[in-house]
Amino acid sequence: MSRRSAVKNARKVKAQDSSGIAPRQPCPCGSGKRYKACHGSAGGVVDVPVARPFEGLGGECELIALREFVPSGTAKLPLVTGDREVTLATVLPMAAAALVRADGVAFVGLQVQTRSNDISRDLARAVRWVLDAEPGDVLPVVGPETDPGDKPERLQDLVDLDAPIEAAVHSDFTWWMPEGSEPSGEVALSLERANSAILPTERIGPAAYWVDAGEKAHLRWVRPEPEEQLLAALARLSARGELGLGEGSRYAGSFRAHGLLVPVWDLDRELHAREWAEGAEQLGVRIERALASLDAEPLTGEERRARDGLLGRQITIR
Template sequence: MGKKSRKRQSEAPRPKRVEVPFVERPFEGLPGETDWVAMREVVPAATATVRTTEEYGGREVVVATMLPDLWPALHRDDGTVLVGLQTAAKSGDASRDVAAALLLALEAEPGMPVLNLGILEPGPRLQDVLDLSVPFEPVVHDDFGFWLAPDQDKEADVAAAVEQSSEGIVPTVKVDGVDSAYWCRMGREFLRWARPEPQEDVLDAIARLHSRRESELEDGARFVGAFRTSGILVPVWELVPGTEADELTGPCTRFEERLQAALAEEGPLDADARRARAGIVSRQVTLR
């Protein structure tokens, strides 16, 4: 090949990689959207079983909060496929990332983890891959024993890894009777409640309640702020010291009624509610 031909070939433009578009609310449209977000952001150890569509094999897959070394997915020795939600961010669409990890794990040999998603381009999302008729029902765990098959022999190093990773788990319990509310103990007790309504609507509703001194769950359980993540709002309450999760069903049910009534109110916020809203916004945090 002559020099001119080699030069022309080297100067040929490379195909431009197509970026995955940013999606502010990546789990919208999935059953249990708020629990997907909670498992990704606030619950340390939990699993839920989903199923792929027939197009993608009709396979049951275990969605997990976290896998060893933040692996995106794992095809366990017993054939179970696990996909993690708490991993290093890869693209602007968490649904695309998790779906890519899931599909790679389905193709992997038993016993093999998915270590890297490679260069991601637009492709199937969870909303395309999963059977949306299957409910999403998280089970909260006290440790990471779900990494191993029930009958798997626990080698010393594997057992040590599970034990070491489990040491830092924040005690967390899903509150019965309401959706996506999680009690946790971090020195003090808190409630973190992922809400499905549009973020600004939830802020307005809580501001109305706060201005009327109705934002507490019960006496002494005070609203302390909220954070934004995956396109939804997660309000947070500091509970009376010593409060247990099984004590929250009644208070949460009653607060849900007050919140729904506030969400249904029309018209602009009054001056007190606007001040309350400004205070909430000044304290909120956005998780990416």
């Protein structure tokens, strides 16, 4: 190696700190600032966003669905700590991070603004807060200031990792209120706004949700497989003409959410959600078989072209 090359390479190494991030790169926290002016500044904390915050949890796929696109849903949290039952909720009144109703029922919100780069850590903070809260208490936001101790916990530290999370989908937000009570003031206004924004949604399989978006319906299905393997399996089915759920369905594309891929199908909205359940189940079986065949049977040329087509069909949900 020449002296000039050695000096050049040394400068490259020096241009990065122990995080491996160059000072002039965009900060990975998503602030829009350069790293040197954000988390890489003097006194800054290297807090790289966690790409897959729910990894290791038995309900990872359901949590992603509840966090990203289920409008009104709840799920009991399988805690291994504390004496209070805690329910995860998609949205709480006035977008609170957590609350305890007047009747003592405790909720932690999923669809909230995060204050750190790890959603799992923020949820753990909210859970710790709600375990000690009194009836009527509300936690508007959660962040580092709500840490109960010096060692930040994550949701994975507080729950049974092997326990599934069973999501319940609701047609409105009346579950916000204790049975027989009437909302008033800001809560009533928040309830009215939330109900008016709901897209009809039903769960038709594990982490598989039918959504009526207006002009058409969709199946949004959070899949646990690594993206590369899943795309290869979907490509295999596409090349065989087996990627649909039956007549009136069409593969639309996919989006990424918290480290996992979420394939989406357009569906005939004239059919009820329950009428797609069997097609989704059969498609799931085909996906599993295609995944199992990948080691023994590499993709053919036609299947590779199908995969390239699937890669170009990234979509954005609203």
